[in-house]
Amino acid sequence: MSAVWHPFTQHGLGEPIPMVTGAEGAYLHLADGGRVIDAISSWWVITHGHRHPRIMAAIAEQAGRLDQIIFAGWTHEPAEALARGLLEIMPPALTRVFFSDSGSTSVEVALKMALGFWANRGEPRDRILVMEHSYHGDTIGAMSVGARGVFNRAYAPLLFDVGTVPYPAPGKEQDTLDALEAACRAHPAAFIVEPLVLGAGGMLFYPPHVLAEMRRICAAHGVLFIADEVMTGWGRTGTLLACEQAEVVPDILCLSKGLTGGAVPLAVTLAIEPVYAAHYGTDRSRTFFHSSSYTANPIACAAACANLELWRDEPVRERIALLAERQAAHVAALAKLPGVSGARALGTIAALEIDAREGGYLSELGPRLLAFFRDQGLLIRPLGNTVYVMPPYCTGAAELDHIHAAIAEAAGLR
Numbered sequence: 001m002s003a004v005w006h007p008f009t010q011h012g013l014g015e016p017i018p019m020v021t022g023a024e025g026a027y028l029h030l031a032d033g034g035r036v037i038d039a040i041s042s043w044w045v046i047t048h049g050h051r052h053p054r055i056m057a058a059i060a061e062q063a064g065r066l067d068q069i070i071f072a073g074w075t076h077e078p079a080e081a082l083a084r085g086l087l088e089i090m091p092p093a094l095t096r097v098f099f100s101d102s103g104s105t106s107v108e109v110a111l112k113m114a115l116g117f118w119a120n121r122g123e124p125r126d127r128i129l130v131m132e133h134s135y136h137g138d139t140i141g142a143m144s145v146g147a148r149g150v151f152n153r154a155y156a157p158l159l160f161d162v163g164t165v166p167y168p169a170p171g172k173e174q175d176t177l178d179a180l181e182a183a184c185r186a187h188p189a190a191f192i193v194e195p196l197v198l199g200a201g202g203m204l205f206y207p208p209h210v211l212a213e214m215r216r217i218c219a220a221h222g223v224l225f226i227a228d229e230v231m232t233g234w235g236r237t238g239t240l241l242a243c244e245q246a247e248v249v250p251d252i253l254c255l256s257k258g259l260t261g262g263a264v265p266l267a268v269t270l271a272i273e274p275v276y277a278a279h280y281g282t283d284r285s286r287t288f289f290h291s292s293s294y295t296a297n298p299i300a301c302a303a304a305c306a307n308l309e310l311w312r313d314e315p316v317r318e319r320i321a322l323l324a325e326r327q328a329a330h331v332a333a334l335a336k337l338p339g340v341s342g343a344r345a346l347g348t349i350a351a352l353e354i355d356a357r358e359g360g361y362l363s364e365l366g367p368r369l370l371a372f373f374r375d376q377g378l379l380i381r382p383l384g385n386t387v388y389v390m391p392p393y394c395t396g397a398a399e400l401d402h403i404h405a406a407i408a409e410a411a412g413l414r
């Protein structure tokens, strides 16, 4: 019997927990000799493919030099190089790079930066605006700015109150903008949003013009605009950042998941100069008080530097464009099937709903689909009856055909 307590796993159901022994490209290798296509990039982190040689080499090389060092008051070349490299490809207004180690912590850092900004300017503000159905992580602060539901009901008393604007569903975009405009008049500290795609909320898309308009409203009211690109960053939506498609530059930007190509944990929170300047001075009480033991771990930073090199030297954008084209074609075909609704694609992401008798994450269809896909040699983990595909960019046409054929078959299962 295993002593391991797995995340988001109800052990009492006795569902199988496969043992993974290796991985390469788009494939996972199992202890039983089987091979599985990683159609969700190991929960949205793997971008180029598993064990990309350049990232593996960077990790090995860095492990031979410097493993870990306190980052408060000390520095190292992998972190310096990564910060420089990030500024080269991120919007120029973002001038400061703060390291942490997961998407959730990058969000905590963003929220603390926003409140620190206002506090240090002598006009304290603490209200955060969020979008309905959003997800920003599982720590207490990140949960507070995310959707409330079965996932966090037990912890609700610990979560702080936020202002929520409705999700801009098709035809309802103006309601979102009006609600944001009204909420901004009450001088909140910041608005945090997942640009173009609400991931864990069900792969819900909304158009770039809404993102651009939301950004404009925040700017007009002096409300800090936080873009959580932890999932959407690093090419998932077709561009390096989803914000690019709306020509939006946030005040604070959260990146993680694909930052190291998905190989090792690392996150950054980028900020515009005024956010940094509000914490800058000779007064120690204005310091940005945040750290974790592994802040800017050198090995993780080296992996992220290799990721930046890949974006610079390899045809990553072309691979993404090709994958996006194929995903769109598959989605167009799936949309015609009975039992399928809401078929949609954005960049490398494809999603649809398999019409179930009852919806929601806990509907019985979810586990049945999970088991079905596992039997088909696929790692696909539906969000309730929402089935989505978010493969690594190295995924070939044959693998994608297999994935979408299985989804078509699954639509017949309900």
Ligand SMILES: *Cc1c(COP(=O)(O)O)cnc(C)c1O
Residues within 6 Å of the ligand: 102, 103, 104, 105, 107, 135, 136, 137, 138, 194, 199, 200, 228, 229, 230, 231, 232, 256, 257
């Ligand atoms: C996954 C995710 C997070 C949390 O990242 P972790 O590394 O799992 O803590 C935050 N925001 C978004 C949009 C995410 O998709």
